[in-house]
């Protein structure tokens with residue numbers, strides 16, 4: 470990449486236009502900051518994971534039999550001993566306010582009766598507490614409402630961030646690439662809201678842009694990531710013969726309404742595995758499906774939803790997806806496999822999105838607040854993105870007000886290691902999937918070590934460098950964790966080791982190698 474050709478200045482830069490990014494941008498804008506929002510996708514593209522969310526948003530409504538205490542307890546129980554209960558409480562307690570803000574911005578959720586939202590259940594939840602929209606099109610409604618609320622903001626499509634720039638010990642801006650070439654947005658506050666990393670794997674529920682960019686941006690700026698080995702595989706990604714790229718999700722809310730997971734013989738996949746059966750937390754169900762596929766040698770298991778009355782009305786997105794694949798879910802069990810779905814870890818932040826680098830904030834799937842621990846509870850992600858996104862926007866505006874004008878030298882993005890994307894995805898799918906072991910993780914590290922230096926000339930080249938660095942972080946953290954915990958399952962260490970109930974942190978060493986350390990301390994101040 471050549472030297473910057475253009476310059477802009479802003480109080481706050483937000484990288485990402487999903488739930489977290491737009492919640493942050495709106496909050497910073499309301500506090501009087503000038504805000505520039507970047508997205509590597511075009512404005513009309515459905516490029517956020519937010520858009521594809523199906524099940525809903527977990528939220529404790531007032532005047533219900535639910536309570537913040539119970540939601541916290543469910544989240545912590547699912548999190549494999551690594552959630553920070555104070556963090557969970559702080560975020561869950563603000564859920565209702567964040568949803569109210571969305572509704573004020575025009576979002577509409579499904580109602581059971583006029584004025585009373587319909588609530589569904591998903592794995593690991595002991596109560597019906599998930600609000601949804603359009604049946605199973607919650608994310609599309611959330612994204613629509615946020616897009617509408619943010620319509621007057623300065624949103625720049627096809628601008629991809631390639632580096633967070635520092636002025637000594639603080640943030641100074643972002644190196645960005647657009648059709649005019651590289652440029653700099655100078656800003657004292659930067660919020661990373663780049664979403665997930667599902668495209669580390671050959672098949673994923675994530676949109677094409679979920680390539681671990683934010684993790685790579687943070688590591689390269691000297692900011693650590695944590696819990697990055699905990700990659701959640703959703704138990705029910707549609708299996709329709711197409712093996713690669715973004716694959717459709719079959720929402721867990723279908724099991725919440727009574728569908729069951731069975732193998733090709735019609736036997737339950739989760740019987741005897743967990744007291745909550747098919748509604749056990751996701752790590753448990755995905756591992757049960759993976760184990761059944763290994764035992765049976767079959768390509769998929771089945772979600773039998775034939776008993777659900779009014780299926781097409783309640784789950785229109787899934788119905789249309791199945792029909793497009795030639796499956797009638799009201800007459801046939803739906804073929805499914807586990808699919809890479811959600812990054813429980815990410816950039817280490819406090820509950821206001823603050824990182825250890827002054828001026829750098831992160832929110833949404835890219836961040837690791839301590840909310841999800843070793844396994845995220847279903848529908849807690851949009852909740853976290855909205856709550857922490859909003860808080861990060863306020864904190865970034867405040868920081869920008871206090872910070873002095875930053876100076877940046879003449880940054881150039883040096884070539885970085887990148888592996889061929891197909892080779893990387895095959896190696897990650899083979900060696901760092903639902904279950905791992907030391908021998909495979911060493912093989913993965915060997916494959917990743919063959920990456921060669923690549924100059925970032927376009928978004929695909931940058932994504933390849935981001936995927937490579939992120940994969941190296943995942944491989945190192947997964948190898949270090951010699952136990953089974955949450956989404957991280959080890960064939961060679963099948964038990965949970967109480968002595969390892971601490972998070973692993975990854976940062977970049979001076980030689981550019983990833984370095985792991987334990988433990989991470991979560992701060993909520």
Ligand SMILES: Cc1cc2nc3c(=O)[nH]c(=O)nc-3n(C[C@H](O)[C@H](O)[C@H](O)COP(=O)(O)OP(=O)(O)OC[C@H]3O[C@@H](n4cnc5c(N)ncnc54)[C@H](O)[C@@H]3O)c2cc1C
Nearest residue numbers: 485486487488489509518519524525630664833834848851
């Ligand atoms: C199919 C599916 C169903 C789901 N269902 C649910 C659900 O029901 N409930 C729930 O709580 N969660 C659900 N999740 C998870 C949830 O949707 C995501 O975790 C959440 O939406 C992430 O929001 P975000 O704002 O962090 O990132 P995203 O919504 O993914 O947005 C990321 C943004 O960052 C931009 N970006 C990335 N890299 C760069 C870069 N280098 N430069 C510029 N821009 C960049 C992207 O273009 C995009 O605008 C689901 C996820 C999927 C994939």
